[in-house]
Amino acid sequence: MRPKSIAVIIVAAGKGERASLDGSIDPKQYRPVGGKPVLARTVQAFLDLPFVTSVTAVIHADHADRYAALGFSNERLLAPVIGGTSRQASVLEGLKALAPQRPDLVLIQDAARPFAPPQVIGDVVEALERFEGALPTLRVIDTIKRSLDGRQVAATEDREQLFAAQTPQGFRFGQIFSAHMRASTIRRQFTDDAEIAEWAGLRVAMVAGHVDSFKITRPEDFARAERIFGGDIAMETRVGTGFDVHPFEPGDGVWLGGVKIPHDKKLKGHSDADVALHALTDAILGAIGEGDIGVHFPPSDMQWRGMASTVFLKHAGKLVNEAGGRIVNLDVTIVCEAPRIAVHVPAMREVIGAALGIATFRIAVKATTSEQLGFTGREEGIVAMASASVEMPRGD
Numbered sequence: 227m228r229p230k231s232i233a234v235i236i237v238a239a240g241k242g243e244r245a246s247l248d249g250s251i252d253p254k255q256y257r258p259v260g261g262k263p264v265l266a267r268t269v270q271a272f273l274d275l276p277f278v279t280s281v282t283a284v285i286h287a288d289h290a291d292r293y294a295a296l297g298f299s300n301e302r303l304l305a306p307v308i309g310g311t312s313r314q315a316s317v318l319e320g321l322k323a324l325a326p327q328r329p330d331l332v333l334i335q336d337a338a339r340p341f342a343p344p345q346v347i348g349d350v351v352e353a354l355e356r357f358e359g360a361l362p363t364l365r366v367i368d369t370i371k372r373s374l375d376g377r378q379v380a381a382t383e384d385r386e387q388l389f390a391a392q393t394p395q396g397f398r399f400g401q402i403f404s405a406h407m408r409a410s411t412i413r414r415q416f417t418d419d420a421e422i423a424e425w426a427g428l429r430v431a432m433v434a435g436h437v438d439s440f441k442i443t444r445p446e447d448f449a450r451a452e453r454i455f456g457g458d459i460a461m462e463t464r465v466g467t468g469f470d471v472h473p474f475e476p477g478d479g480v481w482l483g484g485v486k487i488p489h490d491k492k493l494k495g496h497s498d499a500d501v502a503l504h505a506l507t508d509a510i511l512g513a514i515g516e517g518d519i520g521v522h523f524p525p526s527d528m529q530w531r532g533m534a535s536t537v538f539l540k541h542a543g544k545l546v547n548e549a550g551g552r553i554v555n556l557d558v559t560i561v562c563e564a565p566r567i568a569v570h571v572p573a574m575r576e577v578i579g580a581a582l583g584i585a586t587f588r589i590a591v592k593a594t595t596s597e598q599l600g601f602t603g604r605e606e607g608i609v610a611m612a613s614a615s616v617e618m619p620r621g622d
């Protein structure tokens with residue numbers, strides 16, 4: 227598939243009035259959490275993702291100096307755009323600025339949600355292969371009352387059908403741009419972009435959001451954000467290892483590191499037999515004490531037959547994410563005489579990074595021969611060994 231251009235718009239042009247009730251002068255998106263301004267964290271979360279083509283911040287006209295003081299210098303961070311008087315108007319300004327480039331996809335993110343998990347962002351992008359829009363949501367956990375006056379209950383809603391909307395909200399650029407343009411001509415105000423897409427008749431998917439991806443809205447939200455970023459949550463580093471072997475059989479190429487490499491053999495296995503991704507998946511699962519790949523994807527289960535091993539890797543990444551952790555680095559060594567691996571290493575790092583939503587600098591792929599010794603030396607199969615280092619909330 228053709229690589230997609232994915233632009234990100236971060237709306238940061240609000241006044242943050244509800245958050246400034248504690249007397250703070252700085253608008254919420256420029257206040258620090260864990261020693262770093264909220265907006266800087268949000269921007270960095272997207273710049274860290276290798277599949278993001280560009281990031282555009284939409285800022286308030288009065289905040290140009292504050293924005294400049296963030297000190298960003300990155301060729302994928304485009305010049306900031308001045309926003310409008312509502313979130314909807316600010317998003318439209320961002321879309322207009324991107325129109326000349328016409329990216330394939332656009333992700334629209336609130337600056338006020340500085341915790342943007344790579345896994346969630348990746349899930350939104352992936353859903354756009356099947357839907358015209360996608361957003362992360364969380365099931366509503368409280369019982370929801372409807373009231374006409376805020377004093378007396380008029381009705382109780384069926385919460386089974388209710389979900390809270392988060393960002394980033396992703397769309398195909400042309401479709402959301404024209405929907406936003408049309409929406410700007412009517413009197414109704416929309417509180418999120420997914421609602422504009424729904425109004426325009428687009429099909430919008432929901433993917434699992436993250437509790438920590440809440441919107442900093444009120445003063446007390448800073449304490450919560452500080453607990454996430456400020457080190458109040460004690461983290462510890464865990465290490466896992468993975469090892470896998472697959473034998474050769476007649477074929478036309480091997481899947482290694484998520485890349486198909488032409489060869490006069492293929493690797494035999496229940497899935498696509500990608501020995502490198504299997505070792506990496508086991509290393510991640512090992513680091514978080516979640517068993518091994520066979521526990522999650524039993525070979526006896528026919529649904530995994532011929533499956534792309536990126537599915538297994540993504541699952542392991544998702545478990546890390548759900549536990550509030552993050553992958554620090556991965557290292558895999560592939561042992562074989564042939565095919566030659568080195569030229570494919572950059573593509574493998576891209577695929578692994580995209581599957582896990584982590585930057586390629588966190589991923590090492592190495593290859594060696596076994597000097598014609600043993601079964602790899604006799605070219606009977608390929609071995610892969612991996613290690614994963616993962617930062618997780620302390621369990622004690």
Ligand SMILES: Nc1ccn([C@@H]2O[C@H](COP(=O)(O)OP(=O)(O)OP(=O)(O)O)[C@@H](O)[C@H]2O)c(=O)n1
Nearest residue numbers: 237238239240241242243244311312316337338
């Ligand atoms: N005219 C506006 C209003 C909001 N936003 C952005 O939209 C996001 C979600 O809005 P919200 O949290 O409601 O922010 P504010 O409008 O700043 O908050 P408040 O209503 O308390 O003033 C924020 O990142 C905010 O900066 C924006 O870009 N332009």
Ligand SMILES: C[C@](O)(CO)[C@H](O)COP(=O)(O)O
Nearest residue numbers: 313336391392393417418441
């Ligand atoms: C986009 C949003 O964050 C999704 O929950 C929300 O709709 C923004 O609303 P607000 O009115 O700007 O607070």
